Amino acid sequence: MKRYLNIVVVLIGLYAFAQNESLFEEANALYNEGQYAEAIDIYNEILNSGKHSTELYFNLGNAHYKLNNIAPSIYFYEKALQLSPNDEDVKNNLAFAQNMTIDDIDIIPETGLARFLNALTHYLSFDNWARMAVAFAGCFVLLFLIYYFAYSSFKKRLAFISSMGSLMLCCITLALAFHKYNLEEMDRPAIIFATESKVKSEPNSRSEELFRLHEGTKVQLLDTINNWKKIKLSDGKTGWVVNNDVKALK
CATH class of the missing domain: 1.25.40.10 (Tetratricopeptide repeat domain)
Structure with missing residues (x-):
């Protein structure tokens, strides 16, 4: 059946x-x-x-x-x-x-180290970084066993250095995997769908209007309270818009 x-x-x-x-x-x-x-x-x-x-x-x-x-x-x-x-x-x-959007929003440039780290992290997916970490961990175990059972001092020295190198690479790739995971978790992009959206200082209609955004502008979602979403722009500005004005990409 x-x-x-x-x-x-x-x-x-x-x-x-x-x-x-x-x-x-x-x-x-x-x-x-x-x-x-x-x-x-x-x-x-x-x-x-x-x-x-x-x-x-x-x-x-x-x-x-x-x-x-x-x-x-x-x-x-x-x-x-x-x-x-x-x-x-x-x-x-x-x-x-x-090019059809109205809002012209600056992008805060990353520092040299942060730019390099993020570029390296995005080079592979989380799964691929994790697979590399597991592979290096396996190499470390195998090489350490060779070091432990080898009789020749040269082989012992070579196996020990190689095992430590594998362990170091395992730690690096594991750190990059977790960094990739955290970046993906924090990345919550959305698009403004309202023709014109009033960005407020607090999640209520009576609060101060900070600025206005127009359709097509890309933002990051930070928080949700009732019928409001907290957004962040690429230039670092934050504020609150009503739910219907924005549509999440994830």
């Missing part, structure tokens, strides 16, 4: 995949005909079915860009980049969409 259920599940999955592929081709045809709003409806239908891909987000971004929907186009390009960080087409189109 269980075997038949597994077959049914596989068949349902194949049917859903084929249906999504058909819808994707239909949406692409509408896009090529200039019917961008209709294409967006079908792309969203695919998204609602649980299908996510770089191509889907990229095409959604393109369709919204054609309709001058600044915030949605940037949002979907950013979603595509999360899946394919090195995709040049997505990066280029995102840059075009960002």
Whole structure:
């Protein structure tokens, strides 16, 4: 009975995949005909079915860009980049969409050491750094056993130095793995979707207005209280906006 259920599940999955592929081709045809709003409806239908891909987000971004929907186009390009960080087409189109935004926000430059550490940390994913740490730990154990059982003083010395080097590399890669994890946990990007959003000093409508942001601006989410979200800009400014004005990317 269980075997038949597994077959049914596989068949349902194949049917859903084929249906999504058909819808994707239909949406692409509408896009090529200039019917961008209709294409967006079908792309969203695919998204609602649980299908996510770089191509889907990229095409959604393109369709919204054609309709001058600044915030949605940037949002979907950013979603595509999360899946394919090195995709040049997505990066280029995102840059075009960002040129339509109103807000010009400076970026606080990183110091030399922080820039180097973050660049090194982002070179690999958390999983890959963790795998490297495990591999170096295994090398350390193996080399230490060779050192312990070796009779030759030269082999002992070589195995000991190599084992200590492996242990050091294990500690470094493990630290980089945890640093990568912490950076990803703290990274909570979002896009302003309101045409104009009033940023308040406190999470209530009676508090002082600090400044205003416009659609398409990228922010970081820091906190949530009731119907308000605390945001941070790339220049270090912080404030509170209502939930409906901002949409999280994660």
